[in-house]
Amino acid sequence: MAALPIHGASLLFLRMPPNASLHGVAVDHLMLWNLAALLPCFVAAQAWIIFAMVRRKKAAVLKTYSHLVERLLLAAFCAMYLWMAITAQHLWAVNRFEGASAESMQVEVVGQQFQWYFRYPGADAAFGIARPSLVNAAAGNPLGLDPQDARGADDIVSSVLVLPLGREVDLRLRSLDVIHGFFIPAMRLKENTVPGLVLHVHFTPIAVGTYPILCSQVCGSGHARMQAQLRVVSPDAYRQWLQQHAKEHSR
Template sequence: MPGLFVVTSLLSLLPADASAHGPALDRQLLLSLWIILALFALAHIILIVGLAARRHSVQRSVWQIEYLPLLALAILFAVMTVRAERLWAATRYTGASLTALQVEVTGVQFAWYFRYPGTDATFGRTLPQLVAPGEGNPLGIDPADRHSADDIVSSQLVLPIGREVDLAIRSQDVIHGFSVPEMRLKQNAVPGETIHIHFTPTAKGTYAILCTQVCGMGHYRMNANLHVVTPLEFDQWLAQREKAVQP
């Protein structure tokens, strides 16, 4: 069947799933594609039946061919909307667990920066007037804040496999789009807002972090990498970075 071939082809184009919530999203996508295929076939059946209906049964045909399918479609779309909202809210509104790893993601033309809170588990204060990439302070971390001394800033996002991560997404200038297709993540970084999303990586590897909003002339080069490693490798990487920031 051509429709089956289309659905199979679309699913084969998806990147490999590497997050705990990914299978649920993929099932939702598959269900949506099958529903679209079924509605495509149903629309042609209704068209043929409508053309073949006899004149003396026009009123009955109008009710059966137009109103009942319309009611069924309204119910179907309502159900699909509720399912999609619940899936979206699972990474957006339900909140991460108290044991989730905290990482701050900042988008700036045209780079991503990732900040870890260090041994005190608290992010230091940032001030716009202190932003100075050329001086090694791209996020404007305030050195006068005692919590900022052990903050770790990286141009690559490194995460341990199997541990939930709570990302606090921010932007310094314009709207950026934080996206990791394999993790089934996509969230805008909006100036003046801090938006949280959480997920759990389930597969080791290196994944591209993209900007999905056209944010200026250098948009094409605004990318970074997500490295998912073992917990031991993550602890070793974190320890090395903590030594580097110690006075």
């Protein structure tokens, strides 16, 4: 995907956080391009409305001769919107339909009123089976991991999403109750978590830092506080964090 490098600061005037993902560069580019293309159209349309109001008679005369111009403008707009729709569809689809690379790491994201859980598959790189009937947060099993399934013995469940810099991550999104919206503005990433479905989305973080994770679907009375943190750290720091959690888990 061809994309122009854009510094996050160039989007600050839109009050958008600086981009921290690989694909976000292209998303920001498309957004800026859309704005740059539509702003002159908006200004010209408003100018025409004001002119038509102030100089009514002159505008009526001009309108009589402007059908060809209207049609040309309409055709130009159609072509532009079509191009925007196709480009945006590709950007949207590339993180969802084209699949992550074989080297990507796996993390499960689970939404539940009103918090996010993140599960790492552990040393065996396989997630253990989770059963809704076994969900018991008070007993330390908020995702309902089945103790009979050996693959789940080394699974790590965290309330913080920690990822290594520069490595693609394939997220599998689930929900335990209602539809939630998994949203990381700095990663230009938003996807719903839907009960009964496992949805995949993948991205590559390109800047170390701590970023807010939000819920973008009104999911109940505590929706506003359904927040978590994404911490992007160096590969070494990530390995340490994982080892530390694996130790805590095995205690």
